[in-house]
Amino acid sequence: MTEQPTFHIDTLELGPMENFVYLIQDHKSGRAAVVDPAWDVDRIVELAKQRGVEITDILLTHSHHDHINGIEELLQHYDAQMHLTHAEAKFWDRYLDLPTLHHGGDVITLGDTEIRVLHTPGHTPGSACFHVGDQLIAGDTLFVFGCGRCDLSGGDPEQMYQTLRHIHSDLPGNTILLPGHNYAIKPTSTLDEQVSGNPFLHFHDSGRFVQYRMHVHDRNRNDPYGPVSQQEVDALEL
Numbered sequence: 233m234t235e236q237p238t239f240h241i242d243t244l245e246l247g248p249m250e251n252f253v254y255l256i257q258d259h260k261s262g263r264a265a266v267v268d269p270a271w272d273v274d275r276i277v278e279l280a281k282q283r284g285v286e287i288t289d290i291l292l293t294h295s296h297h298d299h300i301n302g303i304e305e306l307l308q309h310y311d312a313q314m315h316l317t318h319a320e321a322k323f324w325d326r327y328l329d330l331p332t333l334h335h336g337g338d339v340i341t342l343g344d345t346e347i348r349v350l351h352t353p354g355h356t357p358g359s360a361c362f363h364v365g366d367q368l369i370a371g372d373t374l375f376v377f378g379c380g381r382c383d384l385s386g387g388d389p390e391q392m393y394q395t396l397r398h399i400h401s402d403l404p405g406n407t408i409l410l411p412g413h414n415y416a417i418k419p420t421s422t423l424d425e426q427v428s429g430n431p432f433l434h435f436h437d438s439g440r441f442v443q444y445r446m447h448v449h450d451r452n453r454n455d456p457y458g459p460v461s462q463q464e465v466d467a468l469e470l
């Protein structure tokens with residue numbers, strides 16, 4: 233008999249930038265964690281009420297405006313604890329009201345559900361992914377058939393290259409990818425499917441990756457993103 237998961241994740245697509253906001257709900261305790269509360273807090277609160285859960289935690293994949301602009305309003309509804317990485321707190325020049333700061337590898341406990349924090353720098357210095365069960369909530373690190381840009385303040389394409397290598401090598405192929413934006417032909421995918429169709433997972437050296445991420449990709453691809461083969465990437469003159 234396969235074990236039933238202790239949790240359920242609902243997805244909301246909110247705001248003008250097609251952000252995905254996730255609500256992780258622990259069945260037994262009735263606790264819930266919102267990942268990247270932004271844009272339309274009423275919808276988040278409404279969903280939590282519908283599900284009969286209490287939002288006790290706020291998890292941030294990173295500190296960009298489009299992922300955090302609902303925090304204050306959400307805190308008017310729930311006394312929730314905020315979580316982010318040490319590195320992102322250092323990068324984020326704003327007052328933080330006693331958040332819990334994490335290193336990669338830390339586990340956030342939500343009732344019976346364990347959420348593992350992965351420190352995944354590249355898009356920002358303290359970007360995080362949250363690994364829960366067989367699902368990876370990836371923020372702006374890994375998108376379906378894409379990855380986060382590295383040309384904004386704190387971005388680093390060399391780090392992104394290493395981060396994506398780690399995700400590829402450390403997580404099982406059947407891991408379900410839950411990205412931070414709806415930029416692709418479908419909202420979710422598996423790591424296996426990304427390994428075969430995500431151009432950013434087709435590089436074997438950081439030099440070519442950096443060139444592609446920083447100077448080539450945005451001029452040659454438009455969303456919604458679809459699969460790109462290994463051969464297509466190998467044929468690029470970079």
Ligand SMILES: [Fe+2]
Binds near residue numbers: 296355
């Ligand atoms: Fe971002």
